[in-house]
Amino acid sequence: MPAGNAFKTAILVIVSCAFFAGANACAKGVQTLEVGPDLHPLQIAFARFAFGFLTLLPFILRRGIGVFRTQIPVKHGLRIVFGAAGVTASFAAVGMMPLADAIAIAWTSPIFAMIFAILFLRERVVPLRWAGAALGLAGVAIMNQPGAGVLQTGALVALLSAVLVGAEVVTIRLLAQSDNPLTILAINNLSGAVISGVAAIPVFQMPDLAQLPFLIGVGSVMVCGQLLFIRAAAIGEASFIAPFYYSTLVYAALFGLLFFGETPGLHLLAGGGLIAVSGLVIAFARPRAVA
Structure with a gap:
């Protein structure tokens, strides 16, 4: 991958991570408000996809029904399952x-993305x-505070989220090589809304009006991040892209401090530091080109 593309890819992913952390902050905001019902994660996931689709709707209407046409429906199906x-x-x-x-542990997904990229994309990975x-x-392990005695x-x-997101990263890489970003996002958000909406029926509760802005934010903010990330996936290797997810740690710690009064503990700084170093090693330990 040319140096110019590598720099552009890294910037796109780092900026997209600000949106991803923001979407997760909105999800936490819904669950920490002192008003309204205690919404189930399935209902929040439905809001994420439903409002994400509504954010895309003006662009979809402009392009017409053809935006949903794809030659790789199975790959879209896999991405939808992993993503939801x-x-x-x-x-x-x-x-x-x-x-x-939570985000620091979940965003160990680059490790799993690297493994999946080796298995399914046949990307070369050096021992480093x-x-x-x-x-x-x-x-x-450090961030889980093993001194507490139990996992x-x-x-x-x-950690389960990390495995699933790692698989999704590799699938997005495959999709971005064939379909345009709007097609990928339209199919994903519409299908995700249907699947999560059906799953959320048994636990659905009418949200309070104070919760509504957070629910809208979960979807609209996430879609903005996805758009940037898919653009990055179209030009960069999955094993190069994935480690830059770790910039989400910085945004998550900042948002946690600003909006929820969560002061980063020593376990977060130590474990997060190791994870960040891990991401840099994975990103820049690249296989040598074969002459």
């Missing part, structure tokens, strides 16, 4: 633990990247 499950797990995790902690992956896993449920849910 990953989003639900992520929103559940942020409701169980501090925002920065495996060392980076090991550092990332060590960071997860926290929230950490397990966040």
Whole structure:
């Protein structure tokens, strides 16, 4: 990948991560308001896809029904499953633990994305990247505060989200090579809204008006991040893109401090630092070109 493309890819991903952290902050805001019902993560996931689709609707109407045409429906189906499950797990995790902690664990997804890229995209990975992956896993262990004696449920849910998001990253890379960003987003958000909407029926509660701006934000802010990320996926390797997710840690810690009064603990700084170093190692330990 040319140096210019690498720089552009990194910037796109880093900016997209600000939107991703913002969407998760909106999801936590819904769950921490002192007014309104305690909304289930499935209902928040439905809002994420439904309002995401409504954000895209003006652009979809301009392009017409043809925006939904694709030659790779199976790959879209896989992305929808991975994405919907990953989003639900992520929103559940942020409701169980501090925002920065949950996101830091969930965004170990680059490790899993790297593994999936090797298996399914046949991308070459040098040994140093495996060392980076090991550092990332060590960071997860530290962030889970093993001194507490047991693995926290929230950490397990966040780790499940990481696996699913890692699989989604690789799938998006495949989609971005064939379909345009609007097609990818339109199919994903409409299908996700239907699937999560049906799943949320048994737990649905009418939200309070004070919760509505947060629910809208979850969808609209996430779509903005997705648009930037898909553009990055079209020009960069999955194993290069994924580690820049770790910039979300900075945004999550900042949003947690500003909006929820969550002061980063020593475990977050230590574990998050290892995870950040892991991301840098994975990103820049690139295989040499074959002469």
